[in-house]
Amino acid sequence: MAQSSMPKLTAPDSEPLVRAEVRVLRPRRAAPADAVRPTRAEVNLEALRHNLRVVQRHAAGAKVWAVLKADSYGHGAAAVARTLERAGADGFCVALLEEAIELREAGIRKSILVMGGYYADAHLEVVARGLVPVVFDTEQIDAFARLVRGGLVEAPIKVHLKIDTGMARLGVPMGGVAKLAAYLADTPEIEVAGLMTHLACADAPTNEETAEQMLRFDEATATLARHGIRAPLRHAANSAAIGRSQARLDAVRPGIAIFGTSPRSLPGSAPLIPDLRQVIRVRTEIIDVREVDAGAPVGYGALWRAPRRSRIATIPMGYADGLSRQLSNKGHVLVRGMRAPIVGAVSMDMSMVDVTDLPGVALRDEAVILGGQEGVLGKDAISADEVAGHMGTIPWEVLTQISRRVPRFYREP
Ligand SMILES: Cc1ncc(COP(=O)(O)O)c(C=O)c1O
Structure with missing residues (x-):
């Protein structure tokens, strides 16, 4: 089907060419109730910009992809994303596809990484919206590759590959990296544009666990490279790691720090990122x-x-x-x-x-x-x-x- 007859979607200008009718998800969020009660949350947009500047300083040149999952940590997805986009955030991360769509519908044009890895049967919409899916198994990779093979989308589809380096939550386990690398090498429809992992103990009193995870991440990176897969963007750091100048790599993924709360290595100990303002x-x-x-x-x-x-x-x-x-x-x-x-x-x-x-x-x-x-x-x-x-x-x-x-x-x- 010609692109002109597609339902209208919001996507960045660089969206891949999509030649199919796209099922459009419309996530619904309750509009703020007309405020009859005096109970309300005030979100200070200047504090948000201030926190972004503080994080950018700590990121020391790494790109800052703000984590805006769960309705921007309860602050309201759209307004927070618009403010941060204008203030110079390099990209955004969310957990759910629905959250990514909400940001695109709000007019956000920067990269949006969908970290949860769950796309139901909406892979085409992921691409049509110009979202960046996180993948970690062959089923996901195939589902995206089929869009290209079926002539619905132009190759390559850019994805970020998630490695489980020691959290046992999501990502390809270390033992499966070589096999997945070989699979990806045989799947030219998919381009690994990013490599990511998540740190389990970035706020622990010592950095031993993080150092071990980063060693494994390097190992996975080398394994992928041996199969010809070299991602231009590697990222691992959450707020705590950013505060400790660890794992900064090419990009960082701050969440809580953007909203003005610094992780601490022990309750009551000094904030790992000082000078933040609660938003x-x-x-x-x-x-x-x-x-x-x-x-x-x-x-x-x-x-x-x-x-x-x-x-x-x-x-x-x-x-x-x-x-x-x-x-x-x-x-x-x-x-x-x-x-x-x-x-x-x-x-x-x-x-x-x-x-x-x-x-x-x-x-x-x-x-x-x-x-x-x-x-x-x-x-x-x-x-x-x-x-x-x-x-x-x-x-x-x-x-x-x-x-x-x-x-x-x-x-x-
Ligand atoms: C994969 C991933 N990256 C980054 C973050 C941001 O973490 P934080 O809020 O600690 O900065 C989260 C949030 O839990 C996450 O799940």
Whole structure:
């Protein structure tokens, strides 16, 4: 079928010639709800640009392919990608094909690497959109090669090959590299434009594991080269590796650092990338303030009882919004610039905080769950790291769990 009769797709100018009708995936994401509740996430685009500059400095000349999977770590895929593209990011990485399509639909023209390796029967759409698929087995390679053999797409299709150097998650295992190299050498329809691996312990206290993984990566690179496969772009480093000046190679894949949280080699130790700025601020407003007697229960299951006569404020944010139920009786929110402890069980849409020690708290006062606040009583900030500590998890989870019920607002300060 002629290209002119294809459904309209967004792809970079350099897209390969596609001569077939393409099934068009249309991933759906809830549009930010019309913000009736005061609960919202503010995404600071200048902080995003600042973090990109910091990462670029640490990357020391390596290309920076920002990792924007999971809705840009919860910050909103399209706006983040547009901002970073304009600010000079060299490319983007996502986990899912749907995420890559969302970025193309948003007008992103830079390279987009689809890292998850799962293409269902949409291989043609991957090519038509000008996306870069990650592959690691013969089935995937064949599925793409068949598009060329069937005359649907012009050769070569560029892919990145993923090597498992010690994470046992995704990628061709070291023992399979030679065989796959021979297979690729016999498959001229496919061009290995990149070689990648992922580091399991880049934030470990010592760099032993990373050094071992990199040795294996070099070994795999040499094996491929013996079969005539030489990728112009090799990449391995996530944020932690970038911070430690390890594994920078030709390109780096920072995720969490772009959003302003630095990995640390131990909880509480120095950030591996200093000077980052947290991009997201999650805020709401107090919708109820009441006095309770000493001994009065608060919330489901009476998990907290007032140790004295207390003032309890209710905020309209709960676990369905991303304020984890693990924060029941743990952690704080900021009110009037000071910390108010979360008391009782976090419920689905609401949580309670103890404001007894904060004079003057009233209805409609702002409550900050994540990020900074300056108020009449002081100035403070809550980091994703701090919240993760209370939850017994990692900041990656804190950021990505802010749910789609919370509208994202983009700010140029
Ligand atoms: C393959 C791959 N590369 C890079 C990253 C970015 O990692 P980080 O957020 O630690 O920088 C991830 C995220 O987990 C990933 O899965």
